[in-house]
Ligand code: HMG
């Protein structure tokens with residue numbers, strides 16, 4: 001039996017927009033987050049406090065966090081690779097900070113400029129500070145299904161990082177398919193292995209749709225009991241350190257699937273479709289959500 005309820009974490013304002021070449025004004029990001037808040041998301045990844053030299057699009061994160069209208073009880077998350085990022089996230093009143101590591105050595109170097117072991121050591125300070133200040137802590141594990149630089153990533157490599165993230169005190173851990181290469185059975189194997197190291201109900205699936213497999217992988221994850229998924233409105237996205245990576249799975253598509261399965265998300269699909277239209281118009285291109293485009297054309 002599938003879970004009756006799932007949590008959808010909307011990552012469009014961060015994972016979605018971080019790779020846009022043209023700078024998106026803070027006011028547009030704020031409007032996007034506000035529309036998503038009104039649609040009912042309990043968790044929105046709204047900011048990333050990383051080096052603006054590495055990811056210029058996220059340089060407006062402080063402004064965005066200050067400008068959004070927060071929905072009571074909702075969690076607004078921010079990426080924090082180090083203490084400098086943590087301090088900025090704390091000042092911006094993030095509810096949750098996200099440390100992001102990798103199951104692939106090669107990707108760790110390209111993305112955050114250090115080895116996996118070094119990254120865990122760096123995250124210790126962030127994790128401690130998050131606990132001290134009563135913030136939620138999430139750990140994200142990139143390239144859990146394959147890496148653009150080293151290819152194969154073993155189940156043990158994923159399990160090892162999951163264990164380290166657990167030891168750091170993470171409340172939730174994301175298993176991420178950064179380059180969208182996973183297929184259904186592989187997805188189940190990785191999720192089940194991760195669940196040997198951490199509570200299944202606090203493991204999330206972060207799928208990118210590069211090879212068109214994201215919805216199948218989400219369904220496969222549901223079958224083994226995963227109940228938290230990340231998605232991005234209108235399928236926005238890509239990763240600056242994963243060449244050719246497309247967006248996250250589109251939120252509208254995921255919501256359409258959940259609706260059909262009778263799984264409760266607490267989110268208003270029509271309002272998400274509108275939010276997708278809003279950001280697509282701003283970016284000057286059609287969104288990549290199939291369900292979103294079909295519903296918008298009705
Ligand atoms: P570094 O160059 O090794 O760090 O970068 P450093 O400590 O030597 O600092 C160098 C400069 O960066 C200094 O400035 C610092 O002040 C500044 P300078 O003195 O040269 O003027 N700096 C910062 N500025 C603002 N905020 C900060 C910060 N830290 C240092 N927090 C670092 C290391 C991690 C900072 C860098 O590699 C970085 O910012 N990388 C960005 C990585 C990133 O954002 N990737 C995309 C997000 S991950 C993702 O999308 C995957 C995910 O979606 C899951 C999935 O799909 O896989 C989560």
Ligand code: MG
Nearest residue numbers: 015176178239
């Ligand atoms: Mg991602």
